[in-house]
Amino acid sequence: MEHVDVLIVGAGLSGIGAAWHLQDRCPGTSYAIWEARDAIGGTWDLFRYPGIRSDSDMFTLGYRFKPWLEKRAIADGASILRYVRETARENGIDRNIRFGHKVVAAHWNAADAVWEVEAETPQGRVTIRAGFVLMCSGYYSYDEGHRPEWPGEADFEGRLVHPQFWPADLDYTGKRVVVIGSGATAVTLVPEMAKAAAHVTMLQRSPTWVLSMPAEDKFANLTRRTLGAKLSYFLTRWRKVGLQMLFYRMTRKRPEKVKEHLLGMTRAALGPDYDVETHFTPRYNPWDQRLCLIPDEDLFASLRDGRASVATDTIERFEADGIRLASGAKLDADIVVTATGLKLNVLGDVAFDRDGVPVDLGKALIYKGMMVGNVPNLAFVFGYTNASWTLKADLTSEYVCRLINHMKSRGLRVATPRPQPGITEEPFLDFSSGYVQRALDKLPKQGNVKPWKLYQNYALDLVTLRYGKLEDGTMEFSGVGFVKEAA
Structure with a gap:
């Protein structure tokens, strides 16, 4: 069975950015991108309606590492799609994308400290082993709108x-x-x-x-x-x-x-x-x-x-x-x-389990807005509701790279955020939009205290995710074959 250090799910704006960060910050780390559709671009390839454009300025919706050079700050969809594809091509990221791979299930194998990820393809179901999974699949269903x-x-x-x-x-x-x-x-x-x-x-x-x-x-x-x-x-x-x-x-x-x-x-x-x-x-x-x-x-x-x-x-x-x-x-x-409107989904509607025990994302606490409590080596990109998506996507990818490098330097393979007792659960998104309200029961929860609190604040997240301690008393690190079960 094929093995990669990191599996990125999704070849849209977030997934291509995540791959760039991995190549830049984690040299020698093997990765693959599994994309359900047949093209790079995600949202910017899917939506074809007249006038499709950004709803944020491109200086913050664009990547931190690749300047937006066009005159229009509010850009049309075709220009954004060119920008994402150009990033993938210039950096050789496109060579690591497997199109037509719709991820449907991911099983955590604690004995080997790996994810076994399954995807539906035109040739049938395939499986890959990955030390870490980074979900860049967005927040809505591509197959069904509201x-x-x-x-x-x-x-x-x-x-x-x-x-x-x-x-x-x-x-x-x-x-x-x-x-x-x-x-x-x-x-x-x-x-x-x-x-x-x-x-x-x-x-x-x-x-x-x-x-x-x-x-x-x-x-x-x-x-x-x-x-x-x-x-x-x-x-x-x-x-x-x-x-x-x-x-x-x-x-x-x-x-x-x-x-x-x-x-x-x-x-x-x-x-x-x-x-x-x-x-x-x-x-x-x-x-x-x-x-x-x-x-x-x-x-x-x-x-x-x-x-x-x-x-x-x-x-x-x-x-x-x-x-x-x-x-x-x-x-x-x-x-x-x-x-x-859109039909919101959670982590691409992938069925996650740990050694055969299903992960109920609707009851999970979210760590630093990107990792699932008690679930090892799994992160996801979810952008800001009050600012550009890519601001948080870049920070999430940077943090994942820091985490991977930290584990490598210490000879460890597993990182699991553990919720402390007494945390008060709050809705993951404090937003009254219909697409959020319709999915509240399926969304994971945030806590009332950090690092479980979602602040929707780029400056605060930058300090926390780029420079904050990795060993913060909440993130549990372990080696091969050892994953401490939550009490």
Whole structure:
């Protein structure tokens, strides 16, 4: 049976970054990347809907080690995909990827101190042994999106489309389009489709906080010309991190002031006659759910010129040529796009067990936001909810490399985080978004004290994960054939 020191699951933004860190920080460490699909890129290869772009700036969504060199800070999906694939190609990472390997199960063999990982492939099921497993499979199901059903759908004579599975043959030129939803996907689709459609309506049950930012960062583009790419990227990245942290802190400390600021920006963009109270004033505080970022006011521009509109209402039923709302109003539609969200999963829905005993991830405590309590040699990447995903992904990979090097230097093979008695369990994510609330029972838990507490703070995580003690009294290290069972 094949053996590698590290198995990375997933060849998206996180997985390619993890491989780079392994090559850079753990020379001589063997690894493989198992990817379920047939291409590098993860999210940025899967999603093909019109206008697909980043919902964070690329100076923080990009890798710490590879400067983002394009002018646009809010980048389109094709540009991000090129960036990820270029990283893999430049560093020879692509040679270590096995495509068409969907990981379905992982068994911890304590006697040999290895994971035996199984994957479904077109040729049948295969198994690999790995000393350490790093899950970079994201947080949502690639096979299934969240898709509510409504009365009368069978009566609708137009096309019904989910953005996660965008049909290549869909022509919306001159068509009446209704986009159901108000999250990041919806606010991306509406202005893009409005360029060619007869009209696009964003139908929402309730509003989402929206923040407009310039698509290009003047500071970054100026300093790149004067200081060079690497220094400019470093300065711009930290400038963005600082601004993100300051803004998030303001939303927690003074939410009413932040709401006033956001609403003021929206009113200025849409004009005094627009009903901002109904369509752009959420019932929750900013960052109780993720803010929707729009570049250069593109959504507002499509509303101002009449190419698009917003309806805040609920669906009573579908009809042959559109949607009847609870208010009695009718939205005519040739195409309905259900931008209704993702289906969250946990560690790729892989079935983990320790010597035949299943691991119940829904009841597990999470160590430092990346490892599972009482489960050895397993880490996963889960990015920030209040900042760019890659900020945490980079730190997670760095920490895993430190852990592996520490074990090698001491002749040890097993690292297991052990929860202390008396820890109070809390939800893994303190987020009111629908995709999180629908999956709370399946998500692992965080604790009320460090290192089990999830802080959603890049500066704090950087100090803890890059420089903090590995032997912290919680992480238990052991050698071949010895894994102390939890009491």
